Amino acid sequence: MSETPEPPAAPAGRVVLVTGGNRGIGRAIAEAFVAQGDRVAVTTRSGGAPEGALDVTCDVTDPGAVDAAFATIEAELGPVEVLVANAGITADTLLLRMSEDDWSSVIDTNLTGSFRLAKRATKGMLRLRRGRIIFISSVVGLLGSPGQANYAASKAGLVGMARSLARELGSRSITANVVAPGFVATDMTDVLSDDQKTAIRAQVPLGRYADPAEVAAAVTWLAGDGAAYVTGAVIPVDGGLGMGH
Template sequence: MNVSETTPHEPRSVLVTGGNRGIGRAIAEAFLAQGDKVAVTTRSGGAPEGALDVRCDVTDAAAVEAAFAEVEAAHGPVEVLVANAGITADTLVLRMSEEQWSSVIDTNLTGSFRLAKRATKGMLRMRRGRIIFISSVVGLLGSAGQVNYAASKAGLVGMARSLARELGSRSITANVVSPGFVETDMTDVLTDEQRAAIKTQVPLGRYAAPEEVAAAVTWLAGPGGAYVTGAVIPVDGGLGMGH
């Protein structure tokens, strides 16, 4: 069967968490450009034009339930979930508080579990769906001062692969996109010296554009990615090679 990436598809109900800036916004805009019905969750608003702006704190199970109800009422059952919302609380392990650990795990890992669990209800009824977790090169490469963040992002890999096995018979895929250093607000705070040092570690010698991460996500969610599940797709310029 020859599936073309340009094959038009019916607009799908797509949910992107943390879609008001950076990578999440680029992902939401890429789905909008394809003609999909896109909902974006944020904690403070600011979804891209054309997207349904839904307020949601992924650490609150009731808020996740309410967000899905709002999206389903507007766009129908979520067919593509992109779990992107995440936070950092960087510090060396001896200084890391219980709260710094638990807040990052609860947002990045447990929040993604809440989203996937709720999305799966509708996907099982439809007998199709795409779940995509946004991880990080740090999840498998490790990073000093980011024990909590790296653990949360590594956990997404195990979760995706378990979901892939659990849900595959219903034509539901679960995958991970693992960005490296990306030109966003989060990297804008680095000094020129820090940015230069990071680039020396990246074989391609540059940062990614958010749109390059979005392209991997839309491919996984599209016809070309239909037979890909349980995979980790690095978009890191070669930084995490071999992991």
């Protein structure tokens, strides 16, 4: 008499999507989720996902590309359970020199792109009756910064969107939170002069830049069981620069 075959094992970990995950903060976040056994997809415009992650090309300013990316991820891994909206750009210049394109390109990528991602991810989360939405904002969105009116506005907008989604989706066990990094050691800050780096560190009570892994730790905590009752929150990872603003 033959034995009844064992049912196939359920896939390990959750399905996590990290946008802009090919470098810097996004890459550290994707690597942290991979390391804890989650099934991770990374979207970028040019490729380059970390090892162990599904590499999906997507321009978040294109609604069709966002929908196609989700279709690919759902077919390969399953419905997205954790969305980390990290993709962003800068176009810094003083207000009187800021062009319409400087403004609209940053808003469309950082804020409207995050709206597109959250809207598409929520479809699957509502069916699952669970989910985590995490927006990567910036201390600049809370404090402001000369020459960054467009960037600060886009990052501040993420806070209002997250808090609205927290109220809208909470009854379905979907949380929406924001992580607001300060100055982080990435290739974007490596190009600064020594004098600029010294001046920046002088503003930070802890006297140093964050490591990208420290931002990733806040994100994985928000996505984990320990933060199941946290929603509508802004978690600063800024060395005290913003003092909770």
